[in-house]
Amino acid sequence: MSSPILAASGLVKRFPAGRGREVNAVNGVDFEIAPGEAVGLVGESGSGKSTIGMLVTRLLAVSAGRIAFDGRDITALPEREMRPLRARLQIVFQDPWGALNPRMTIARALQEPLKLHTDLEPRERITRVRELAQSVRLPLASLERFPHELSGGQLQRVCIARALATRPKLIVLDEPTSSLDLSVRAGILQLLDEIRRETGVAILFISHDLETVELVTDRVLVLYLGNVVEQGATREMFARPAHPYTQTLLSANLPPDPDAKLARHAAIGETPSPINLPPGCAFASRCPVAIAACRDARPPAMPLGGDHAAACIRIADGGNVLSR
């Protein structure tokens, strides 16, 4: 494998929660993204997936761990040295309404990154903005408009165009389609598919929507309370989920087909608080197949062939598989 575009090791993020307590948002996460690869981060609210997106783009500082982008350690890089790298490392957020300056026309918003990161002449910038608009299927007339005059789907196209403006090597997409209607969402997914094929950009795709992740990504990491509980090639993991949490999560998905059989594994009770994390497996309190040893120590990742691995000690005795 060629050297990764992004390598994160031992990522930890704690937020102060008052009275000396801390929210343990991310608890030692390792992963790599190869050039041109699309990696998915899935998990429910509070799993730490958005925090990881903010950490690897250096929008938040890590509490511990190391982040290397394009072979260079950026964990503690001063902002001045970080800035030129941001051209190659972009992020698109969930809410396109909040991500664009309401007082800038779309053309100006798209010119900003070009002003900051390139030495293009004003005329060349305009040409490039028009190219960008075309590449995301944005009508040229909308360039002279303000954000409030565009629909959500169009605004998300603007955000994607802005992220692409400086020809990045990695784009973090944090729930880019969650706030959009179904047919609009399909348009954005199609666009991402085209962009990947044409530019070879790598993608970190953060989402709680399992079907979208299955469609978009090559590899996927499943997060639960700030830990990676399972990872592997997307197709393999959706076909043979090994961790009881992954099995529960996938079984709760409702395919748009009345004839599809649902397995439906129920987790017990509610997600524990990230303030007082249990010492052992974070899922043990809700897991139907947990044994006493699960509560003693954090389970190591058990290899399952290829790069598929799951952090569950019951894989050793085959007790990890939830029965129907």
Next chain:
Amino acid sequence: MSLLTVENLHLHFVTRGFDNRVRVARALNGVSFAIEEGEVLGLVGETGAGKSLTALALLGMLRPPAVIAGGRIRFEGRELAALDSGAPDHIRGKRLTLIPQSPHTSLDPLSRIGEQLVRMQREHAPVSRPQAWRRAADMLAEVHIPAPEQRLKAWPHELSGGMAQRVLIAMALINQPRLVIADEPTTGLDVTVQAEVLDTLRELVQAHGMSAIIITHDLGIVAHYCDRVAVMFAGTIVEQGSTRAVFRGQRHPYTRALIASTPKRIAERGFGPVGGTPPDLYALPAGCLYRDRCVMAAELCATPPPVVAFDGAHQALCHFATQLGAP
């Protein structure tokens, strides 16, 4: 006779523009459907299609500038649209109730859960407080809230999203309604919680022989929790029928495009034609409202499309409905 019949419902928002001219947004444009006893109907559509407005019209919760411009709503044989809204009528809130979306903003933050459940009962029936309190505890147990007696004393902010949604279901069902309308009941909940909440809702609807309308944009919820489905576009129902029939063979191009937009179908069949923006409700064209986005649009579509009926109460609002449908 159907439990609820909505016939040709039209709803307008009448406002004045900056130039003081009257502007009319035609939000509902002839909505007709019926619900039988014990049936669960899914009302699907994209933002602005009129799903929630249809619910608000049924519940008499519309306020100016929204006006019902035509149509009839009959529930248990009584005309609802004619009832004076505002005053308690002991139909809405009792026989016909709502499970609102966004659980945390829909509960009164200043009173305990039990208090809210008691108030709901005493509004509609002369029950004593202790009696209502006991019934509230039973109801929380029915929606699978653990330790219901203690939970009655909880404040809304102490509940998780899933718990708060269960409390809202309890509130909607406590007066034993005949029809409950769930408006996006699981939006914002995690998928594992969503499945549990929907299971609870279905279980109670079946146990009490109620009917339900589930408003959603999630076709997965429709496929697995609804007996029938009605698809809305620009304030009209473009297709309705049994869930199985509609998923097997769509008779309207919009329904077909909608189902083709789900990631599962894209994975199987690739990207289909992608939709544009919904029509401007202030200046609706004559003829089919979907024609600007429709891949099948022809000259004929400038005239109003007919309702074409198929087997099993499956119908579609399209000139070409008979040519569609093969899966």
